[in-house]
Amino acid sequence: MKARVNVMLKTGVLDPQGEAVRHALGSLGFAGVESVRQGKVIELDLAETDRAAAQAAVTEMCEKLLANTVIESYSVELV
Template sequence: MKARVTIMLKDGVLDPQGEAIRHALGGLGFAGVSGVRQGKVIELDLAATDADAAKAEVARMCEGLLANTVIEKYAVEIV
């Protein structure tokens, strides 16, 4: 079973990488971009066979290691 975790900065947290991307896009002629939030995606291959149990396990991984829950939010998808 495979899980995909998407981690993004919480709303209201300054995103300097996203701002740098937005600025660079403007320099390349993409003037219609008014905001960019940059994040990360982590894919995990799991031995679990139960989707609900796997999702709960990955959520514990996020809380313990994968995401800084003070400034980041995460979403877990079983694929």
């Protein structure tokens, strides 16, 4: 089973990478971009076949390592 984890900075947390991308896009002529939030996508190949167990395992991985839950939020998608 595959899992996809999307990690983004929480609303209100400054995103200097996103701001750098927004500025660079403006420099390239893309004037309509008002804000950019940059995150990360983590894809996992799991041996687990039970969806509930896989969801629980990936959630635990996020809480312990994959996301800094103080400043980041995450979502898990089993595919």
